[in-house]
Amino acid sequence: MYLAERLEDKKKIAVKAFAKEALTVELKGKESLMNEINVMRSLDHPCLMKLFEVFESDNSFYLVIEHLEGGQLFEKLNVPVN
16 A cells, blocks of 8 residues: 555645456455455445546556545454464
């Protein structure tokens, strides 16, 4: 995950990168990513992270998403680790 800034309004955004090579190694890796993109595109709610753009290079996919401060959600959950 990368922190970036939108040029037009200087707003902080996050860029989530996925290596194509890693997606091909995982079972249904690319299919899962495409499903995540489709779900994020279909959702519009103030309590959910927004997906702004999707880019593809020769080696990677990049999701440009809303930057949310406060750390990882997993860190906030009280879930025992096995």
